[in-house]
Amino acid sequence: MFDLFRRSQYSVKNDVLSGLTVALALVPEAVAFAFVAKVDPMVGLYAAFMVGLITSVLGGRPGMISGATGAMAVVMVALVVEHGVEYLFAAVVLTGVIQILAGVFKLGMFIRMVPYPVMLGFVNGLAIVIFLAQLGQFEVKSAAGAKEWMSGPMLYWMLAMVALTMAIIHFLPKFTKAIPASLVAILTVTAIVIFLDIPIPSVIDYVRSESNDMSATLAGGLPTFSIPEVPFTWETFKIILPYSLILAAVGLIESLLTMSLIDEITETRGQGNRECIGQGSANFVNGFFGAMGGCAMIGQSMININSGGRGRLSGITAAIALLLFILVGSSWIESIPLAALVGVMFMVVLGTFEWASIRMVNKVPKSDAFIIVLVSAITVIADLAIAVIVGVIVSALVFAWKQAKKIYATKTIDENGSKVYKVHGPLFFGSIRNFQDIFEPKDDPQDVIVDFLDARAYDHSAIEALDALAERYQRRGKTLHYRHLSPECKLLLDKAGDLVEVNLIEDPDYHVADSKLA
Structure with missing residues (x-):
């Protein structure tokens, strides 16, 4: 099971370096999704650490990165607002149980039945969502506390550093692939911004702006075990069950579709049922350690794959590095400029979006083109789970019509x-x-x-x-x-x-x- 180094195509050096790169990109994402779910940033960071570590060891897709995600955060927020964070932890525990049962009963195989046009729509829609999420980094708070778009020198410097990051990632592999281009880009841009004292926001600026706490920090301790403080009654179960079912479905759909995408890129095959058990185990543990739960992250997974990460060690490295950042290296991470991370994510968007699908529009059946656009649009407007379910239903109806x-x-x-x-x-x-x-x-x-x-x-x-x-x-x-x-x-x-x-x-x-x- 624990095949960290077994296969020859897995490189320890590549896995470790790509894992470090992913860890740097995980920090602002985990914090952002914690704010979406209306919980403390540490709840998101602990989730990124534990989900990433456990799924890397137990999951069915080496090289895939998991952590706190926006798709699950938007489901959690209503439960947190109405009942409090302890009910969220209880719901995450139940989510884990449901996902484990899905793996035990081998429901992961059904992801292979998702039609190709739905997969294209999923990939394109998620690329658009990632792109739109980065635009929020170009906002600052005015003196009155309202958000407004950057302007003047700050905007110009921000754009310049984003462009420099993207240029390094694009051109460096043409000269050497010894070190992941994304890691070099982040370190280079960070050094330039600090050395020249360029006035653009850093990771800690973002955290303090979102939390309205100018003393906020990413420093923390180890997550501690705690049973969710909720009444162990039938009433509590009825409250958390609907949320747990939705979280389990959203998490598995996103994870298994991301697994299918990585399978295609790496020309290997992941184990869907094992991934269900890995994701479920991670969420089950999360609920007892004060974390918000999570699933596979297509953006960070693409960073890992593009940086050369192929084995389980890459995900394990990312998770442990993230924990070390929290424990002893928070001051270093806090100083990373957002522009470097935005540039990395923009390159992920360019690599994730299936540009060939635009050229295919006039060459494929109109029904397939419609499904691609439909799934992409619903992914952006609503959420991934609804988009995939609608896409599968429409595909089935189209198939039935043709067979009829x-x-x-x-x-x-x-x-x-x-x-x-x-x-x-x-x-x-x-x-x-x-x-x-x-x-x-x-x-x-x-x-x-x-x-x-x-x-x-x-x-x-x-x-x-x-x-x-x-x-x-x-x-x-x-x-x-x-x-x-x-x-x-x-x-x-x-x-x-x-x-x-x-x-x-x-x-x-x-x-x-x-x-x-x-």
């Missing part, structure tokens, strides 16, 4: 004068109307045969359609026979069961999705 058009029948007259309809294609809820239009009870001869050798009845709607067709012929006093239906079809037919001809040698044997047999 594939049912047809060839018509012949056999040697006995019976008319034979040989049906081809799937019979299910979407194709019933087309199936019914095939037949001509009024003009057909006295004896009619419907042959399903090249067709399948898939669901209860299909069974109802077979019964209804039999009734149409019986009302006209004509005889209808069904051939090559499965035994389950014969069992489920209420009115046409006696019309099914049984051929033990030729009849197919398949299952029908019907609640009567569930």
